[in-house]
Amino acid sequence: MEVNFLALVVAALSTLVVGFIWYNPKVFGTAWMNAAGLTEEKLKGANMAxxxxxxxxxxxxxxxxxxxxVIHQWGALAATGGDSDKVSPVYEAYMAEYGTAFRTFxxxxxxxFMTGLLFTFPLIAINSMFERKSWKFIFINAGYWLVNLTIMGGIICAWI
Incomplete structure (x- = not known):
């Protein structure tokens, strides 16, 4: 299997699109700023590029x-040692039969979504609790990544 770098770039760029919507003042932007203890003045002067x-x-x-x-076929390749140039006929037969199985958005x-809920949400919650951030702050930021990882997983898995 080969890495589809275009799919990864598109998935990465999708986080900006979600961010522009999610952190818009009319969505969660104002609530996030308040929960984070930020003001318009504090946000000015940053190098946004x-x-x-x-x-x-x-x-x-x-x-x-x-x-x-999100792509199960990577596990099959890993089971062979990870070198697609040195795989057995069994792997070739497996990929011929199941190479596109479960490859949908x-x-x-x-x-x-599972990665966001079971890995990223706890990570954000743990850090934020020690930083004494509110649950509002936690849910806004974790929700952002939950949506992003769901979209990213879909893009990556479907882009055959």
Whole structure:
């Protein structure tokens, strides 16, 4: 199997689209600012090109790992030692039969959702509780990543 870098880039860029909507003042932006203790004044003066650039880079890292969670065929390759040039005929037969099984947006979205709910939400909650952030703050940020990972998983899994 080969890594589909275009799918990973599109998945990473989708986080910006969701972010523009999610953190819009008419959606959760104002509530998030209040829960985070931020003001318009505190947000001014940042280098947004660096912030957005790093946000996409980090989202790409997440997409890269997410592909191994949402595409089951990576597990079959890993079981052979991970080198697609040195696989057995059994692997070739498996891929011929099941190479596109469970490769849908819906299936990838399910695994992305599970990753968001069972990995990312606890991670954000733990850090935020120690930072003495409110549950409102936790749910806004964790909800953002839950939606993102669901969409990212769908994009990655469906893009054959």
């Amino acid at each position: 660096v912030i957005y650039g790093l946000a996409v880079l980090f989202a790409f890292f997440m997409a890269f790992i997410l592909q191994f969670l 819906k299936h990838g979205a399910l695994h992305g």
